[in-house]
Amino acid sequence: MALQSLDIKRVSATTVQQPTARHPVGGEVAKLIDVSKCIGCKACQTACMEWNELRDEVGVNSGVYDNPIDLTPQSWTVMRFAEHETNDGNLEWLIRKDGCMHCEDPGCLKACPSPGAIVQYNNGIVDFHQENCIGCGYCVSGCPFDVPRISKKDNRAYKCTLCSDRVAVGQEPACVKTCPTGAIMFGTKEAMKEQAAGRIEDLKERGFQNAGLYDPAGVGGTHVMYVLHHADRPALYSGLANAPAISPMVGLWKGVTKPLALMGLAAAAVAGWFHYSRVGPNEVSKEEEAEALAEAKRLKGETKGEKQDA
């Protein structure tokens, strides 16, 4: 989102502290998706296309309800349908609205090498600024949820913005506004947690003993949370990560090793200068040249006393 009107707390490929004086006193925002209320109508997908002016290519039916079959640069949210057979033989249709989770500790932002291409606002939303994106795809490697998609047309990364442009002017995200069952809600993170707590109590009363909130601590919590009937087994919901975290390989790649490596390179160059100014260059003296010429004559078996050729 260009020319944003929200305060920023973190910027990709930037080492300095962002301005922190202003912060959301009412708390950070969150979207709550109550999977147990979702009927799989895909109105949220449509609202997302409408508001963000996205039109994916019309694809082919893959034999399942999922359509499109995966997130794309033009489809920032996708309903994923999973059939789950319970122990007592009942069928449950677990429908999860997939998209960016807006991690408090975003792996994409950590991996991004382009200053200002990925930002995190004070309200917690993680946003891509495509005008600064270089198309390297590092955000894809950094993401624990496999969300960012690189467009083949413009080589820039796209994903859900949590409608940061709407939120900036006090409106809820488009998917929230349109959801006919009220399965998608939006507010401060605290309010959403309270909302979820009440709903989880209801679900437990109705026999879903393991109902719970999905707000994974491994990524510092998320600004998109799920109410799950089976919170003990998130993977049931079309492979939702059980314990998402930034990969240790990404942590090592983008962590403390990089400033150390940079310092190492600078130290090597500086060490050269100090070696030169302490020990000095290694030069061949005139005497050594003369000795070499004399030895050359011996080695070539030329007669002694013959006129030197130099």
Add this chain to the structure above:
Amino acid sequence: MHDRHGNPAGVPRDKDGHPLIQRYTANERSNHWFTAILFILLALSGLAMFHPAMAWLYGLFGGGQWTRILHPFFGVLMFVSFMLLALRMRAHNHFEEGDTQWLRQIGDVLANREEKLPKIGKYNAGQKLLFFTLVLCMIVLMLSGIVIWRQWFSHFFPIGLIRFSALMHALFAFIIIMSIIVHIYAGMWIKGSIGAMVRGTVTYGWARKHHPKWFQKVMKEGERSH
């Protein structure tokens, strides 16, 4: 008159008429400098993506998108060019007697006490170590670079391998840049070395002081193209 390597015929001499030894042919020199120029371009564009402190280097290549586009193509060119160079140099880069001793006496090397070192041939143990380090780095950088080349190849590989490759690419880039810093400094420190790669020739004194076994061999077999 030029021979098939693009070098003037006859025994090479400096402007004062002193005899010289040909250390590198014109083709070897061009191959080296083509590789070197690409290395500089790769290091600058790679460092831009390596750490935010170096992000200003994006400007040299026309911005982030151009840097991302160009870097892998530079890489493929450098890999091919380097491998040709390595093939030319491989015959002189076998570890032999005296190399371990030379490495053990690295203190004498750094203090310019060459008279204490074992006699060495065309390359010393440090140069051979550089040769094998570069071969390894080039291969790892090429392979990992293909895996993280998002536009054309990344979609063929699982995410775990892409993450591992990104890590390896950064690690071996660090090793190769470190090695080249040492390589460049050695050239500046040992006077006459840069001339060897720029003009192709070294003096008798240089050859005898730094590579005595090679000097003896050249004197017995002739000054041209060793």
